[in-house]
Amino acid sequence: MDLMETLKNRRSVRKYTDQKITDEALEQILSAGMLTPSGKGLKPWQAVVIRDPETLSALVSCRQGGAKMLQTATCAIAVFSDKDKTDTYIEDSSLFMGYMHLMASSLGIGSVWLQIRLRPSDQEGVSSEDFVRDLLSVPENMMPEAILVMGYPESTPEPNPAPEFPSSLVHYEKW
Numbered sequence: 488m489d490l491m492e493t494l495k496n497r498r499s500v501r502k503y504t505d506q507k508i509t510d511e512a513l514e515q516i517l518s519a520g521m522l523t524p525s526g527k528g529l530k531p532w533q534a535v536v537i538r539d540p541e542t543l544s545a546l547v548s549c550r551q552g553g554a555k556m557l558q559t560a561t562c563a564i565a566v567f568s569d570k571d572k573t574d575t576y577i578e579d580s581s582l583f584m585g586y587m588h589l590m591a592s593s594l595g596i597g598s599v600w601l602q603i604r605l606r607p608s609d610q611e612g613v614s615s616e617d618f619v620r621d622l623l624s625v626p627e628n629m630m631p632e633a634i635l636v637m638g639y640p641e642s643t644p645e646p647n648p649a650p651e652f653p654s655s656l657v658h659y660e661k662w
């Protein structure tokens with residue numbers, strides 16, 4: 488698909504069928520992530536791929552009130568970033584997430600960004616970050632950013648309205 492078409496059609500998808508994502512599709516999604524630019528090219532991100540239904544089910548409690556999209560997800564990619572490697576680790580891992588989200592969409596796979604950084608989990612007094620770190624045995628220096636929750640869409644949402652120009656959000660030459 489042409490890039491603009493992919494951008495126009497991309498939506499967050501939170502309910503999935505039970506069709507499994509193939510190894511090939513998963514590799515394409517991860518490869519897209521690995522093609523992201525990063526500050527000084529340091530690539531501080533690492534990912535944990537989760538397909539085990541038991542772990543996906545346990546992850547539901549990673550957010551207060553429950554991350555319901557994980558109830559039907561067939562795969563999730565948890566994204567972490569090495570804070571000791573670079574001061575742009577948050578920006579870098581956000582782009583990593585964004586590229587994978589777009590690649591998934593271009594393959595007809597639904598996905599949604601599940602925020603982990605700065606969120607509370609469903610366990611009293613436990614942050615989402617600590618919950619995920621503990622469940623997935625993540626080392627201390629790796630900062631949990633977000634989880635890309637994925638599966639084949641139960642239904643396909645309409646594309647977002649196309650941006651209009653001139654836009655009040657864009658300034659030319661000065662604010």
Ligand SMILES: Cc1cc2nc3c(=O)[nH]c(=O)nc-3n(C[C@H](O)[C@H](O)[C@H](O)COP(=O)(O)O)c2cc1C
Nearest residue numbers: 497498499500501556599600601602603633644647
């Ligand atoms: C930084 C960021 C954090 C997000 N966190 C969540 C989240 O925790 N849970 C969720 O359901 N969606 C989350 N989203 C998805 C947004 O809600 C979604 O992108 C937005 O509502 C626009 O809808 P669309 O993606 O379908 O265009 C997040 C998106 C971004 C970029």
